[in-house]
Amino acid sequence: MQNLLQIIQKYSNFIVFILLEIAAFLLIVQNSAYPKSTVLSTCNSLVAWHYELENTIVSYFQLKEDNEQLQQENVMLRNQLVLYANERERYKESENVYRYANLQHHFIPAKVIQMNMGGMKNYMTINKGERDGIKEDMGVIGPIGIVGKVCTVSQHFSIVIPVTTSLNFGVSCRLQKNSKLGTLSWDGNDDKHAQLTEVESSVDVQPGDIILTSGLSTTFPENLPVGVVEKAYVKNGDAMWTIDVRLYTDFSKLSYVQVIDNDIANKELEQLKSEME
Amino acid sequence: MKWSKQFIRFVIIFLLQILLINNLHLSGLCHPYLYIVCLLIMPITLPNWAELIIGALVGLIMDAFCNSPGVHMAACTLLMLIRPYLIGRMVADSERLTDEIDLSTMSTMSFFIYATVLIVTHHVMVFVLTNWFHGWLFTIGQIIISSAITLGLVFGYLFIKKK
Numbered sequence: 423m424q425n426l427l428q429i430i431q432k433y434s435n436f437i438v439f440i441l442l443e444i445a446a447f448l449l450i451v452q453n454s455a456y457p458k459s460t461v462l463s464t465c466n467s468l469v470a471w472h473y474e475l476e477n478t479i480v481s482y483f484q485l486k487e488d489n490e491q492l493q494q495e496n497v498m499l500r501n502q503l504v505l506y507a508n509e510r511e512r513y514k515e516s517e518n519v520y521r522y523a524n525l526q527h528h529f530i531p532a533k534v535i536q537m538n539m540g541g542m543k544n545y546m547t548i549n550k551g552e553r554d555g556i557k558e559d560m561g562v563i564g565p566i567g568i569v570g571k572v573c574t575v576s577q578h579f580s581i582v583i584p585v586t587t588s589l590n591f592g593v594s595c596r597l598q599k600n601s602k603l604g605t606l607s608w609d610g611n612d613d614k615h616a617q618l619t620e621v622e623s624s625v626d627v628q629p630g631d632i633i634l635t636s637g638l639s640t641t642f643p644e645n646l647p648v649g650v651v652e653k654a655y656v657k658n659g660d661a662m663w664t665i666d667v668r669l670y671t672d673f674s675k676l677s678y679v680q681v682i683d684n685d686i687a688n689k690e691l692e693q694l695k696s697e698m699e
Numbered sequence: 700m701k702w703s704k705q706f707i708r709f710v711i712i713f714l715l716q717i718l719l720i721n722n723l724h725l726s727g728l729c730h731p732y733l734y735i736v737c738l739l740i741m742p743i744t745l746p747n748w749a750e751l752i753i754g755a756l757v758g759l760i761m762d763a764f765c766n767s768p769g770v771h772m773a774a775c776t777l778l779m780l781i782r783p784y785l786i787g788r789m790v791a792d793s794e795r796l797t798d799e800i801d802l803s804t805m806s807t808m809s810f811f812i813y814a815t816v817l818i819v820t821h822h823v824m825v826f827v828l829t830n831w832f833h834g835w836l837f838t839i840g841q842i843i844i845s846s847a848i849t850l851g852l853v854f855g856y857l858f859i860k861k862k
Binding site for chain 1: 757763
């Protein structure tokens with residue numbers, strides 16, 4: 423007994439060390455995919471408060487760029503509005519279609535208060551959380567293109583994983599001109615480009631083709647802009663295209679985003695599924 | 700009194716790390732972690748187990764800000780384990796060393812070796828754990844460049860402190 427106590431006393435440092443390392447590795451394994459813990463991550467309100475404070479100061483230096491981005495978005499939306507106003511005139515009788523379509527999604531505005539990009543695992547923190555109706559797996563879009571999806575939510579803040587992440591959550595996309603489907607992934611090189619995979623080499627793909635979301639997953643509704651094909655080539659003996667996509671979203675300038683609340687769409691989908699069974 | 704000074708310095712260096720250094724998006728390769736200077740120059744009057752726990756806590760706080768639960772904790776705990784042995788090697792009469800460890804208690808050369816070993820250990824742990832073994836070349840590049848910059852920052856900090 424005394425021997426045992428002596429041994430414990432002799433190696434007490436090492437035992438404390440081993441225990442602490444085990445705790446650390448448990449934390450790493452538990453949070454390996456994305457930070458699941460709301461305490462030990464940037465959506466901890468104390469940590470996020472810190473970043474928000476920093477952001478209120480830094481954001482003044484970005485005002486010009488932010489304004490330009492918002493202006494660009496306004497122009498895009500106005501153009502769409504003109505288009506839809508004409509369309510609406512034509513289909514006046516089927517007004518219900520529009521009402522139904524508008525109900526499915528609504529958008530929650532949010533501000534990016536912290537971002538770490540440039541590594542393999544990229545995250546950003548936004549200043550809206552559970553209280554504002556944000557839930558996990560909701561899609562996030564920027565002023566021009568898609569951004570990512572929500573992974574962790576606390577009371578007032580949430581963490582978003584961008585499409586340029588090693589987690590590759592696979593956004594379902596389509597080519598605008600021929601509606602051929604593909605999946606967006608990221609090769610880990612830079613955050614301005616992503617890769618469109620699973621497009622057969624028989625499909626006609628040219629640099630400059632526009633890529634939109636397909637709406638096959640409920641995270642993103644249909645026809646949101648994703649990016650432009652920059653380079654497309656077929657590797658030797660491959661049946662699929664390797665397509666480099668330049669994303670519309672410039673993560674270095676991103677400061678305002680919108681979270682897509684797809685609750686209604688999800689509920690309707692579930693209802694349909696249960697009716698099928 | 701001595702420890703309250705340590706605590707205030709810890710807060711200041713942490714703010715510097717989070718508000719300034721973490722925002723320098725120079726390149727994916729450059730991620731210096733100046734905050735470990737608090738651990739490097741901490742007096743060695745505490746028992747080893749207490750030092751280990753302090754290291755783990757400092758790492759955990761950093762983890763919360765970096766969205767990497769456990770990574771900095773593991774690295775800082777390892778750093779605190781090797782630290783006393785290294786001081787024993789570098790300073791002949793380490794029992795009499797009750798004050799902070801810096802350029803006034805250690806010669807510049809031995810402090811350089813001491814800091815390099817600890818910084819490299821910490822950075823190897825952090826980058827290997829964050830990248831989870833994919834992209835070896837990238838990880839090695841990150842370790843070399845970030846360690847060099849951290850070392851530069853640590854010496855810069857010490858020279859400012861000396862004045």
